[in-house]
Amino acid sequence: MLKYLIRRLAATALVITLVSMSVFVIFAYLPMDPARLTCGKACTPNIIEANRHRLGLDVPVQVQYGRFVKGLVVGRHYGEGVASFECPAPAFGYSFNKHACVSTLIADAFPVTFSLAIGAFILWLLLGVSLGVIAAKRQGKWQDKASTAFVLVGISLPTFISGILILLLALKFKLFDPIEMGRWVSPFTDPIGWARNFIFPWITLALAFAATYTRFTRSNVLETASEDYIRTARAKGLSEKVILRKHTLRAALAPIITIAGLDFAGLLGGAIITENIFNLPGLGRLSIRAVLVDYDLPVILTTTLLAAVFVVVMNLVVDILYAYIDPRVRVA
């Protein structure tokens, strides 16, 4: 198990390095000049060149990457003299539009996105799995049909419609104070305020995801229920309750970990639509603003890189969890 872990960790580190390199190279060759973007219309070539130097963009791309990696570890210093500024480690770059280190922007946005993702994740897992189990146990009955209807609605309703509908309903029934909308409250200082702020975005995301999980759980439970070892469990004299909880669900839910991990990782990179609808200052909004409004390359670079890292790391977590759950994976 330890050997497996070390091997997987090494592979993960390698993948992250490669991803960061490719993202870096792609951004270096984009037909967009970050130095040009640092100042407005009344810019002279001299100022642009000076800014290029301050940003460290006047050296070859491999040197830029080297400095980037160094900055991640020890922090980074831009420019000289009065006009210089400092980004502590891990320094991802400096956003001229926001006049802030990218790491600061991320540090502000990530808790929001993480809160959104974790709450929605728990909600959709609970909802999707329990509906799926009920549908499987009551196969062909009204519960099954109702869950199929839920699945159809959930899958066909995009978040930009369901989110707006939920927002409208919440406002109409005064469940939600529009002034509070998008205000970040730490769960450690005010857990109730935090949950109140996030509950509708959670529901929006959970509805979209739960449908898939319902369908997946239902088919997995039905498939597992016809396995020989379930018949063995029944022949032992176990009650249906124990068979479902201990024998069927354990095997039926294992594959769900894989998709759940990847879905969660994807959300950590930012839920662009939901964050926009509910005015949440998370990573999704940070990156979409950087792309569409500000052309803020350091921010785009960082959020892209982060999203990739989340996926790679979650993959590792899923694999480790899977090895823990399924003993057959451990030896391989």
Next chain:
Amino acid sequence: MSQPFLEVKNLTVSFPTEDGLVRASNDISFTVARGETLAVVGESGSGKSVTSLAVMGLHDRRSAQISGQAILHLENGPIDTISAPVDVVRKLRGKSMAMIFQDPMSALHPYYTIGDQISEAWRLYNDGDKKAGIKRATEMLDLVGIPGAAKRVLEYPHQFSGGMRQRVMIAMALVNNPSLLIADEPTTALDVTVQSQILELLKNMQKEFNMAVILITHDLGVVAEVADRVSVMYAGKIVEQAGIDDIYYQPDHPYTIGLLNSIPRVDQLEGRRLIAIPGQPPSLISLPAGCSFRSRCSFASQVPNNLCASAVPDLDEKIGGHFSRCHLTEEQLKKARVSTGAQL
């Protein structure tokens, strides 16, 4: 014969499907006593497993129509597992009657250790913590001849070979000392050498626990090794039922004769081909009128008035304890045995 432990009477199991009612087992009656082994023989789809699953109460009562009785003569009175409430039957499973299955590769849960799975079965009917359960599991593994039981009890099914897994299945089935063991093709998925070890083990365990054993198989070689009595099934019905020697030396049904002829034998004349039974078993949805075996039977023409096509033969006792479902007379059957060489 001692008092039977299991008494199956007129057991019929059918499954409604879109194409019609599938009569998987039809009016089955047999008994089996403690210490006795009854072999149920027949080809795939003849209703062997369906019958035993019905006795165990393992059919989904929503999808199977079951009638008849399967009475367990327990110490505190008889219980019919067909009509008894689901919960009552459940509490007999594992304790009074146990079952092992054909494919030991898939019959054990891949996510739990062997010890966990055996201990789970034991703790269902015994007071004891997990530690006691694992200890008991170790004893059982020892008993069924798994070397290094103390270590192996903590391992997972995929770490065992097929034969070892079947031993584990047997250990698990016997952990609560059941009075009836149903072994559904326990050796079919195993190598021949492992097969005989498992049969040997079953025989020893039967002695050790004084169990009634129902051995379901399509392999007459297996039957010869362990059975006391044999029921031959065809198309959902028992066509012949007799003691082990009668079945081999005096088969009284053309189907049994055909089965025996299709076994390769060491003493067979060189160059002689095996005699196969022609044709296919009939569909269980629309059984033909008369004898189900008629279309494949080479002696049907000897019965006068085309009786085989019009009347289902009864399961008659031809000689003492030897039942057969055939219109042929004993004289004709004797000729049939001789003509095909089935009689030794």
